[in-house]
Amino acid sequence: MSQMNDELVRPGVSGGLADVVRARFLLKLLVRKELKVRYRGSVLGLLWSYVKPGVQFVVFYVALGVFLGLEQSPTNKSGLPNYAIYLFSGIVLINFFTEALGNASRSIVGNGGLIKKIYLPRQLFPIASVWVSAVHFFPQLVILLAACLFTGWHPSLLQLAAAVIGFIIVALLAAGLGLLFGAANVYFRDSENFVDMLLMIATWASPVMYAWTMVQNKLGEVWFTIYQLNPITVAVETFHYAFWLPTTDGNTSIPPHLLSLWVPVALIISAGILLWGQLTFRRLEGRFAQEL
């Protein structure tokens, strides 16, 4: 324990995300606190993490799969086979992103009381939000895996690796945007409303409900390329590639160059946004205590 510091140092100067690594014990406690406090006084408790996405799934499945005809059936040959799996693998990822970014952008203002009084690495709060969402993502993943196994899932190692990378892409993006909007929210409370709007768009700007081929057919190659530049789109496609494709007969195609081109591009974009968010956060955090 290097408590004794023989140098005069300037207090309150943050070391960025490196501080979060150094304060990982505190991060662990903050995550545990969030998890304990979230469902306090509720009868179902953590079961809500299963119930909410379950209901959401049923609603979307009936409305889109059955009514709007996205599910393949003997009378509807043009639909997607195993649409339920297709839909759910996208929804779990979008839910993770929505919860992570939504909570991260509110985390700084929400913990204002503490930030105003005690110095601690403030990056901890958005990062803890993302972490908590990852914990909530886990039960949903278990349901997804159960459904996959039920429908004859036989993934390859490459497909599983693709899913892990897809998750990392979304986590980096959520952390980056969370730092950015969390810091901006201190100065302009418009920020959290803007994030809500962004999250609404995010659900539809990726092939969660529909197939990517529809986008390509309607918009053409140029717009489709722009569509693919969205890291969430690529991440959702990796989840389809990992969880949905191995349950079908494999005749449906994944977007061209998904693994060779788009996954690296999405990783770079997400990492870039994390860097940007981190730099902005550090520039703005000096005045958090007086603005909150």
Add this chain to the structure above:
Amino acid sequence: MTTAIEVKGINKQFVLRHSRSIKEAFVWLIKGRKGDLSEKFHALKGVDLDVKQGETVALLGFNGSGKSTLLKHISGVMIPDTGTVRTRGRVAGLIEVGAGFHHDLSGRDNVYLNGAILGMTEDQINERFQSIVDFAEIGDFIDTEVKFYSSGMYLRLAFSVAVHTDPEVFLVDEILAVGDEPFQKKCIAKIQELAGQGKTLVVVSHDLDLVSRICGRGVLLDHGEIIFDGPIHDAVAKMRGQ
């Protein structure tokens, strides 16, 4: 004697009124950007302060004189506009006890959470846990959620965590005015014990009798400037004479 806290010519301005509505900003633009959109308030004006290791310093002054702001600069919560603040060793604040407490967590969870917030490691908390509980006189209530604590218990636990962080520099902001008398005495005794161990202490309080017992040096602030810096009794006399 080595320097524990070095404050060099720090200035801090606060923006009092932020114009955050688009309408106001628009009108301001149309009118040819006349005047400043926001008012500024000079909270600290060129403050210099050197505190040696082991010194016990009281920051005195009336409300709004900049005492707490200065303390926040030393703890790193705020960063000066100009000038520098440097500290040696770990700085911990008894700034509003219980700031990091969560009502829905048990006393035990809160000790860990608050200890970590104040910069303790997991091993340090494990090692001092019993001592923290004993000092707070919480006993069996440690596994009860703190929302069921009486305000006295809550305060004792929070204070106990803070004094067990064992920093080199201790910042105390107006917290001694709370709690019942026996516990207040215990707190003061603890603080005097810390001072006796050679810890550096910076106290903000309006209780002049109390600070003259704990501190050796008094710094008098007025409207963001240091107007007196010397032995505590002279500082208190000057404060009372004002």
